[in-house]
Amino acid sequence: MASQQNDLHAPPRALQFTTQGIAPLSRIQHWESHNAKALISLDIRTIDESPLHATELNLQFPSLRLARVQGTPQIVERSESFIRQNPTDVVAVFFALAGDAFFYHRRGHETLKPGQAIMYDADLPFMRGFAAGLQELVLTIPRPLFREFSGGTSLNQPVRFDFGPGAGTQAQELARMIGSALVSEPPADDTEKAVLELFRLIASGGKAGSGTGYLAAAKGYIERSFGDPGLGTAEVAAAVGISERQLGRAFADAGLTPGRYVLGLRLDRGRELLASPAAAGMTIGEIAAVVGFSSQNYFARTFKERFHTTPLQIRKATRAGIQLD
Known part of the structure; x- marks a missing residue:
């Protein structure tokens, strides 16, 4: 337990990526390489022959990763064969900030609008598409930690929830805290702990909250x-x-x-x-x-x-x- 607490105080690692200055024919390769290193390995392709434009800000904490992603229209995929070659062992949460997106999975599909988030096991097949471009926040958390937070539940299908105005306080504050951490230099000392505890509230359906999570949600509402x-x-x-x-x-x-x-x-x-x-x-x-x-x-x-x-x-x-x- 002491080592876990010490880990939570380790400084986060900040990363940054842009396609600016990269030859158009090499951009997808570099974009995939950055995501594999900083967030999740993805098979990426553009919808048409227009050059890809993309930027990403990342924070890597001991127990989670945060990102703010922007890009031109594209499709990202993790197929079964791709997952076998690039396992992640994480649950991902995608917070849509602009534009509609589709999310195909093995049990159906979802449409994601701005102010909505989708949570899914990144080692289950999925395909995401952004016809009008990509602008989102991303949170990844190790699958064992998700199971702990959710009471042992496996995430066999995506869970969609709102985080925009009128949504639950925990979800609003989670998205706000992720966005704020990515632009703060440096992020607040308690960022990782607060994000984890807010995520615990959402993953458990409000059944396994802690004082830290409730405090963060309350401060956000205030x-x-x-x-x-x-x-x-x-x-x-x-x-x-x-x-x-x-x-x-x-x-x-x-x-x-x-x-x-x-x-x-x-x-x-x-x-x-x-x-x-x-x-x-x-x-x-x-x-x-x-x-x-x-x-x-x-x-x-x-x-x-x-x-x-x-x-x-x-x-x-x-x-x-x-x-x-």
Whole structure:
């Protein structure tokens, strides 16, 4: 157990690929080579004779791999013979960001639209196609870990779920965290652990969650909803799918309370707006309302307690070109 915990703190390896500068006739070969090294081995071909254009950002953690993939129309496949030569022993989750895609498997086919994700065992045959181009996030996780998270269940057919607006909080936050990690330099220290625990919630159908996963999902919901002055612990707990007591314990384990976290986020966003040239035309009262305060006086009082200065002083300093600590 100690070695696993140490592994989770190992720094991720970042990789990057682009077809720019590669001779058109060699691009597919290089694209396949990069995916084999960084993500999943794939048999790739274009739909027509147009040159392939593709980019990929990758993060390789000890227990999972993340990617953001963009490309022109193409078909990717893992047939039975290809899998025998290139086994992966991973479960993959593909998050569609733009354009419709088809997903053929041995039991039928699925259509994937933006805001939808599909989870599948990468060592079972499949074919994916992107007639309008490819833009997605990808997560891969070792099959033994998936079985642990899912209670021993094998993924014999694809599972599709939503992660866009209106979808479950866990799925939304999982996609957001993957996307954020790929553009952060470096990613947050707890990224791998949080992604794993959010994935555990989804893989188990919400039956095997941990405090870390619930905390990540709750923070994500709060960050999307903090501007609502009526936001409370009951709403956050319901969105995450746990009781208020469980929510309180998840925050307490991190040395926080839900209420203080909401307040701190509102104050941080308020300070950002006060110092932002883009919000120079907003009054302090308008900024207070935007970040979820129903009272300007309460905003000013708690702001001074937190930052030892007033919103008005921040606004004046910003206009004078003075940066306050």
